[in-house]
Amino acid sequence: MSTTKPLKTLGEDVWRSKMEKVSGELFVLTYGSIVTQLVRDFNQDYAKVNEHLEKMGYNIGTRLIEEFLAKSQMGRCRDFRETGEAIAKVGFKMFLNLVPTVANLSADGRSFSLVFDENPLAEFVELPDDAKRPAGTVVVAPSSSSATGGAAATAGGSAGAAATPLWFSNVLCGVVRGCLEMMQLQVEAYWVSDVLHGDDINEMRVTLIKVLEDEVPAGED
Amino acid sequence: MIYSLHIFDRHCDCIYHGDYAQATAVAGALDASEQNKLVYGVIYSARNLVNKLRREPASDAPFLAFSTSHYKLHYYETPTSLKLVMITGTGVDTQAVRDVLRAIYRDIYVEHVAKNPLAATTPGPSLVRTKKKPVDNSVPPHALITNVAFRSALDQLVAGLMAGSD
Numbered sequence: 024m025s026t027t028k029p030l031k032t033l034g035e036d037v038w039r040s041k042m043e044k045v046s047g048e049l050f051v052l053t054y055g056s057i058v059t060q061l062v063r064d065f066n067q068d069y070a071k072v073n074e075h076l077e078k079m080g081y082n083i084g085t086r087l088i089e090e091f092l093a094k095s096q097m098g099r100c101r102d103f104r105e106t107g108e109a110i111a112k113v114g115f116k117m118f119l120n121l122v123p124t125v126a127n128l129s130a131d132g133r134s135f136s137l138v139f140d141e142n143p144l145a146e147f148v149e150l151p152d153d154a155k156r157p158a159g160t161v162v163v164a165p166s167s168s169s170a171t172g173g174a175a176a177t178a179g180g181s182a183g184a185a186a187t188p189l190w191f192s193n194v195l196c197g198v199v200r201g202c203l204e205m206m207q208l209q210v211e212a213y214w215v216s217d218v219l220h221g222d223d224i225n226e227m228r229v230t231l232i233k234v235l236e237d238e239v240p241a242g243e244d
Numbered sequence: 245m246i247y248s249l250h251i252f253d254r255h256c257d258c259i260y261h262g263d264y265a266q267a268t269a270v271a272g273a274l275d276a277s278e279q280n281k282l283v284y285g286v287i288y289s290a291r292n293l294v295n296k297l298r299r300e301p302a303s304d305a306p307f308l309a310f311s312t313s314h315y316k317l318h319y320y321e322t323p324t325s326l327k328l329v330m331i332t333g334t335g336v337d338t339q340a341v342r343d344v345l346r347a348i349y350r351d352i353y354v355e356h357v358a359k360n361p362l363a364a365t366t367p368g369p370s371l372v373r374t375k376k377k378p379v380d381n382s383v384p385p386h387a388l389i390t391n392v393a394f395r396s397a398l399d400q401l402v403a404g405l406m407a408g409s410d
Contacts, residue, residue, distance in 0.1 A: 090358060092322055093350035093353075237325060
C-alpha cells in the first residue's frame with residue numbers, strides 16, 4: 024500500500040482533492056479566542072496555558088492520525104527522517120496547507136526541526152511583553168528544564184525575564200506528539216523559536232524518546 | 245457471501261463485531277466473546293508467523309488472508325494497529341476485500357468514530373510496560389463502538405456488496 028509518489032505531490036493531491044476546506048480566518052480567530060480564554064482562566068500562568076494547549080493538541084493528534092492515514096494511504100516510514108518529511112510535506116499540507124522544512128537533523132537521526140516560514144495561527148496576534156521570551160535566552164527541552172516551574176534557561180538573564188513565555192501555537196506540538204504516539208513512537212515536541220517573540224522563524228524541535236512495543240493479548244507474554 | 249466482520253483495536257480488544265449471512269447453527273457454537281478471542285488469536289499468530297518467515301525486509305503488514313474449505317478470512321491492519329477482519333465465503337478475491345476493508349476504515353470508521361468527539365477511543369499505547377490484567381468478559385471494552393451511524397453505514401455497505409455479488 025506504500026505509495027511511490029513523492030511526498031510533496033502526494034500532499035498536494037490529497038489536500039486538493041480529499042480535504043474539506045473551511046474559512047481560514049474563522050479557524051484562526053477561533054483558535055486565538057481559545058488561547059485568550061485559557062490565559063484568562065489560568066490567570067496569566069503561561070506555563071499552565073502551554074501545558075493545556077499541548078494536551079489539547081495531543082487529544083486532537085490521536086484522532087487526526089486516523090484521518091491522515093485513511094486519506095493519504097501512507098504506510099510506515101522507514102526511519103525517523105522520513106517520518107519528519109511525511110509530517111511536513113503531507114500532514115501539515117493536508118490539514119493546514121503549510122509545508123514546513125525539515126532541518127537540523129541530528130547525527131543519530133533521532134531528532135529534527137520543523138521550520139515554518141509563516142504561521143497562519145498567529146496572523147492577527149501580538150503578544151503582551153510579559154508573554155514574550157526575553158531576547159537572548161536559549162530554549163531547552165521542557166523535559167530537561169528544572170522541575171520547579173520549568174523556566175527557560177537564560178543565557179545572561181535580562182531584567183524583564185518572564186517566568187515562562189507563552190508558546191502561542193503549542194497546540195501543534197501536541198498534535199505532532201499525539202499522532203506519533205499512535206504510531207508507536209514516543210516523541211517530545213517543543214518550540215525553539217517563534218516569530219511572536221521576535222525571532223525570524225518558527226522552529227519546532229521533535230525528538231524521538233523511544234519506540235513503543237505493540238501490545239500482546241493477555242496470556243501471551 | 246460475507247459472513248462477519250470484526251474490528252480489533254491496538255489493545256487487542258474487539259471493539260466491533262457484525263454477523264451478516266445467517267450461518268446454520270453449528271453444534272457447539274461459541275458465544276460472541278469466545279469467538280472474538282479466537283479470531284484475534286488466529287490473526288495474531290498468523291501475523292507473527294508471516295513476519296518471522298518473511299525473507300525481505302518490511303513492507304507493511306504482509307499477512308493478507310487465509311482460506312479454508314468453508315470460508316476465507318481477510319485481514320487489513322492500519323499503521324495505528326487497528327485491525328479489520330472480514331470472513332467471507334471461499335473464492336472471494338482478497339484484493340477486492342482489502343479494498344473494501346480500506347474503504348470501511350476510510351469512509352465509515354474515520355468519519356463516525358475518529359472524528360466523533362464523543363466516541364470513546366482507545367487510549368494510546370501504554371508508555372510503561374505493565375502486566376496485562378486477565379480479561380474480564382463481562383465488561384465490554386472501553387472503546388466498544390456503539391455508534392448507530394457507524395453500524396447503519398456498515399450494514400448498508402455490506403448489504404450493497406452482498407446484493408451485488410449474488
